[in-house]
Each structure stands twice: as structure tokens, then as C-alpha cells.
Amino acid sequence: MEKIAHYLAAATRDNTRRSYAAAIRHFEVEWGGFLPATADSMARYLADHAETLSVSTLKQRLAALAQWHQQQGFPDPTKAPVVRQVLKGIRALHPAQQKQALPLQIRQLEQLVAWLDAGIEQAAQQKDHATRLRYRRDKALLLLGFWRGFRGDELLRLQIENIELVAGEGMNCFLAQSKSDRQLQGRVFRVPQLSRLCPVSAYGEWLADSGLREGAVFRGISRWGVIGEDGLHINSLIPLLRRLFAAAGLAEAARLSGHSFRRGFANWASASGWDLKALMAYVGWKDIQSAMRYIDAADPFARQRIENSLPSPLTLPPQAD
Known part of the structure; x- marks a missing residue:
């Protein structure tokens, strides 16, 4: 069994394993949830953290909880329609612009x-x-x-x-x-x-x-x-x-x-x-x-394209005295 556990651990990246363990701990210890979870508890967990956690973080937490249920042989509550609808509603009510690192020039x-x-x-x-x-x-x-x-x-x-x-x-x-x-x-x-x-x-x-x-x-x-x-x-x-x-x-x-x-x-x-x-x-x-996602447009505001297409300034005829 030790060999099996060794190879199972090797199948997952260290970063993923650490973040998934932290997500399970957050659900059980910090929020007080119970595993295996129900779809209703998943929906309440999302709603309780909708204003404090980003959508990407919530999706990562769901992925960790889904993996736990699958590995333990339980039905996956994260796939329930109510969970998906709550997540969709959070995206609609709490939109967030994705932050990206600046490119090194x-x-x-x-x-x-x-x-x-x-x-x-x-x-x-x-x-x-x-x-x-x-x-x-x-x-x-x-x-x-x-x-x-x-x-x-x-x-x-x-x-x-x-x-x-x-x-x-x-x-x-x-x-x-x-x-x-x-x-x-x-x-x-x-x-x-x-x-x-x-x-x-x-x-x-x-x-x-x-x-x-x-x-x-x-x-x-x-x-x-x-x-x-x-x-x-x-x-x-x-x-x-x-x-x-x-x-x-x-x-x-x-x-x-x-x-x-x-x-x-x-x-x-x-x-x-x-x-x-x-x-x-x-x-x-x-x-x-x-x-x-990694490539910025050469002219992100389309400034040059628009400038090059602007008509020439109007030349008005001289006004008579």
C-alpha cells in the first residue's frame, strides 16, 4: 500500500496537492463543513465566501472538493445544478477584472x-x-x-x-x-x-x-x-x-x-x-x-489604426468680408 500511495502522490503536482489540501482544510476547519458534503452545503459555502474570495479561488476550492469525493468513492456534489447556478450568480454580481503580471520588456x-x-x-x-x-x-x-x-x-x-x-x-x-x-x-x-x-x-x-x-x-x-x-x-x-x-x-x-x-x-x-x-x-x-492570454496587442487602444484612418482636416473656404 505504501508503494501505491507513493505513486498516487507522484501523479499530482506538488503545488496542486498543497493547494487542494488547503482547500479541504478551509472547508472543514475554517468554515465548519462536513465531508462527504451535500449540494446544499456546497452552495452555502460558495455564498458565504462570495464577497471575500475571487471566482477563480472558489472554482479551485470546488475542484479540490470534487477530487476528494471522487477519490473516496462518493457522489460529487459540486456538479449539482444548484452549485453551478450559485457560482454563475456570483460571477454576475461580483465581477472581477483578471490581474496579470506585467511583461518583462x-x-x-x-x-x-x-x-x-x-x-x-x-x-x-x-x-x-x-x-x-x-x-x-x-x-x-x-x-x-x-x-x-x-x-x-x-x-x-x-x-x-x-x-x-x-x-x-x-x-x-x-x-x-x-x-x-x-x-x-x-x-x-x-x-x-x-x-x-x-x-x-x-x-x-x-x-x-x-x-x-x-x-x-x-x-x-x-x-x-x-x-x-x-x-x-x-x-x-x-x-x-x-x-x-x-x-x-x-x-x-x-x-x-x-x-x-x-x-x-x-x-x-x-x-x-x-x-x-x-x-x-x-x-x-x-x-x-x-x-x-500572454500576448498583448501591439496597439491595445487601436489608437494608431484609428489615427491612420481619420479623414484629413476640413479646409473651409475663406469667408467674404
Whole structure:
């Protein structure tokens, strides 16, 4: 039975498992619900949290509760018409604009890398090993995140032994699990070697300076320059990035996050002439709707299109005296 439980746990992503456990705890402990639940209790749970939780959060809670009932062999109350109607009513009465991370612009990436390079040089001169290591790590994380359009959790799951360097071309990064890999077949992400802002060079410099040979690529570093055994935790990524963005002087640093890599790359590629099919294949999107959520229109207010179509100003004939 222990082996079965081990493989059942491996079939679900860690993030999903943690969020589903939190949802069950919220329903039972914080709200006082009973499992197995009824459709009426599900509807009351939604109604009680309609004004405090977003629709996306409520849907995630329903998904967790649905999974619990299915795994325990009980009928799924979340599929009942009353539950679906209550959720629809919440969407109608409490509409919320979806918040998205700002895309990281290519000029901002250049600014970040220039700031980090200056910091690396200064730390080397001052023999500040800990700061130099952190800046090397951050530079590799930024460039890999941007040029591959990685999600934050994908970046932090990279393992040194699963990365293969191809001389003069780039490197292959194998990820055994990612959000878009529903069948858990694993996927190889190819990272190009570039003449500027090169993720491959930054990765090589980080490994050379850190001395790492296996395990997680990106790890915590103590104030004394001691590198942790385990990879960075996903909850530490956004605070780390926002501190870095703010220190480098980026505008609206608080609105940038791990998703800014993917949105930034998608917008850069679209503006640079990549067709949608090529972009989807490179990033790993399976459907157009997923891709389009990350790509901003080049002229979001249609200002240029309208300006170009405006008629010429009227020329009135001179008025007689």
C-alpha cells in the first residue's frame, strides 16, 4: 500500500496537492463543513465566501472538493445544478477584472543584466563571495526564465544532471513534469546560445562559480556564501525577483513576477515577427486561448489604426468680408 500511495502522490503536482489540501482544510476547519458534503452545503459555502474570495479561488476550492469525493468513492456534489447556478450568480454580481503580471520588456532585461554585471564586478573586487554568487545565480535565473518563457515552478525544478550543453548551439533542459505536460511524459526545452544576453553563458558562469555538479540549479545562498542543498522554494521566488527588480531601478517592480518572464518573451516574440504556431511550439502551449492570454496587442487602444484612418482636416473656404 505504501508503494501505491507513493505513486498516487507522484501523479499530482506538488503545488496542486498543497493547494487542494488547503482547500479541504478551509472547508472543514475554517468554515465548519462536513465531508462527504451535500449540494446544499456546497452552495452555502460558495455564498458565504462570495464577497471575500475571487471566482477563480472558489472554482479551485470546488475542484479540490470534487477530487476528494471522487477519490473516496462518493457522489460529487459540486456538479449539482444548484452549485453551478450559485457560482454563475456570483460571477454576475461580483465581477472581477483578471490581474496579470506585467511583461518583462527586453530593455528592462538589458537593464537588469547590466546592473547585475556591475554588481558581480564590484563584488569580485571587494572579495564579497556571497554577493557575487547571488548575482551570478540571479543573472542565470533571469536569462533562462525570459528566453525560455519558463514558469517560476519550471525554473526551480531544473536539475543540473538533466541539462546537456551542446557546443556552439545551446543546451537541452529536460523537465520530467510541467503544467502543460498532462501525460507526465517529460519534455526537453532547448535554450539557444546568443551573442548577447546569453542564458547559456550565464548558466555556465553560475555553475563554474558555485562549483555545483548535481541537484537543483537554483538554490538559496546564505549571507556567508554557503549554497543550500535544496532548490529555492516557489514561495520565495516572487519576493526574490521583486527585490531584484526594485534594486535595479525597474519601474513598477511590484507588478512584475515570475509570470513576467513568459509574458515578456511572448510579447517580444510576437513583436519580432514570430507566427503564433511557432511561438506555441517553442513555449509549449497546447491551444490558442492559452497563448493569447500572454500576448498583448501591439496597439491595445487601436489608437494608431484609428489615427491612420481619420479623414484629413476640413479646409473651409475663406469667408467674404
